[in-house]
Amino acid sequence: MAAMRPLVHPSVDDVTVEGILHALADPVRVAIYAGLAASEKGSSCSAFLQLDNREIPKSTLSQHFRALREAGLIRSERQGVEMRNTTRCAEINSRFPGLLPALMGAYQQQLIDRMKAAKRKGSKAKSG
Amino acid sequence: MAAMRPLVHPSVDDVTVEGILHALADPVRVAIYAGLAASEKGSSCSAFLQLDNREIPKSTLSQHFRALREAGLIRSERQGVEMRNTTRCAEINSRFPGLLPALMGAYQQQLIDRMKAAKRKGSKAKSG
DNA sequence: TTCAATAGTTCGCAACATATGAACTAACGA
DNA sequence: TCGTTAGTTCATATGTTGCGAACTATTGAA
Numbered sequence: 001m002a003a004m005r006p007l008v009h010p011s012v013d014d015v016t017v018e019g020i021l022h023a024l025a026d027p028v029r030v031a032i033y034a035g036l037a038a039s040e041k042g043s044s045c046s047a048f049l050q051l052d053n054r055e056i057p058k059s060t061l062s063q064h065f066r067a068l069r070e071a072g073l074i075r076s077e078r079q080g081v082e083m084r085n086t087t088r089c090a091e092i093n094s095r096f097p098g099l100l101p102a103l104m105g106a107y108q109q110q111l112i113d114r115m116k117a118a119k120r121k122g123s124k125a126k127s128g
Numbered sequence: 129m130a131a132m133r134p135l136v137h138p139s140v141d142d143v144t145v146e147g148i149l150h151a152l153a154d155p156v157r158v159a160i161y162a163g164l165a166a167s168e169k170g171s172s173c174s175a176f177l178q179l180d181n182r183e184i185p186k187s188t189l190s191q192h193f194r195a196l197r198e199a200g201l202i203r204s205e206r207q208g209v210e211m212r213n214t215t216r217c218a219e220i221n222s223r224f225p226g227l228l229p230a231l232m233g234a235y236q237q238q239l240i241d242r243m244k245a246a247k248r249k250g251s252k253a254k255s256g
Numbered sequence: 257t258t259c260a261a262t263a264g265t266t267c268g269c270a271a272c273a274t275a276t277g278a279a280c281t282a283a284c285g286a
Numbered sequence: 287t288c289g290t291t292a293g294t295t296c297a298t299a300t301g302t303t304g305c306g307a308a309c310t311a312t313t314g315a316a
Contacts, residue, residue, distance in 0.1 A: 004281050004294060013241075017234045018153050025149035046292065057276050062294055081283050082292055096237055102230030106145045109224055113141075132265060132310050174263065185305050190265055209312045210263055 007069060007076055012091040015072035023071035028056065029064050030107055033073060033087065042086035135197060135204055140219040143200035151199035156184065157192050158235055161201060161215065170214035
């Protein structure tokens with residue numbers, strides 16, 4: 001028992017904006033997506049078990065990958081004992097031009113702002 | 129009893145990308161936001177009780193406005209017996225340049241694609 | 257004042273979603 | 287066949303959402 005059905009990848013025409021936004025409204029999933037986008041040949045799931053100094057349980061991680069997959073943001077294919085995950089950003093970019101760059105750019109901006117804020121606070125209070 | 133506390137509007141510096149995406153991952157809220165963006169002097173809540181040929185219960189509508197407000201996307205102020213809701217898109221645009229246009233543009237694209245698909249289907253099956 | 261009308265909010269609960277430990281499947285190599 | 291590594295599924299506890307009913311707030315009569 002416990003079926004282990006094949007992975008679902010929507011066609012690019014079935015990808016929805018609300019699906020993308022929902023998937024990328026979660027910081028963990030954004031970090032995963034950004035990591036995949038940065039790596040040239042994709043990454044396994046377990047590459048993200050430790051993320052941003054935080055332990056992610058692997059069942060949780062599996063759910064996050066599923067969310068990204070079913071939103072159409074990534075493609076996952078088995079490669080031996082592990083999974084090769086890659087972004088589908090080219091496809092999505094051709095359907096919704098500029099959406100993903102804008103999203104990721106805003107997250108990047110937010111990260112910069114937060115680092116600046118942390119630095120300000122750090123110099124004010126000497127040592128957290 | 130039943131407190132009716134004052135409306136919460138985050139400062140623009142406290143607006144988060146994940147908050148915006150979560151708020152705009154809901155088609156009803158997107159329709160509201162788009163409606164507000166289109167109207168010159170803002171709209172009341174009840175202007176959206178009927179939306180896209182669908183009845184929205186007013187308690188539900190109230191929650192949607194709250195979600196948009198607390199994500200920092202709109203500002204609501206009482207004006208007599210009703211509420212004046214306006215977008216905060218200028219503020220957000222200066223913090224996350226291009227994010228909102230990209231989002232709304234993608235939704236617009238999706239709408240166009242759906243209309244095209246419906247037309248195709250309509251001419252194939254004569255009268256769906 | 258008191259009453260009614262209009263516009264939103266809050267409450268309570270049912271339905272749905274999410275996070276995670278435990279138990280599982282799947283591929284590989286010894 | 288067994289062990290190992292990688293990921294999925296299940297059960298469940300906890301969180302979130304949708305909506306009817308009951309409430310608050312403001313205005314405008316009477």
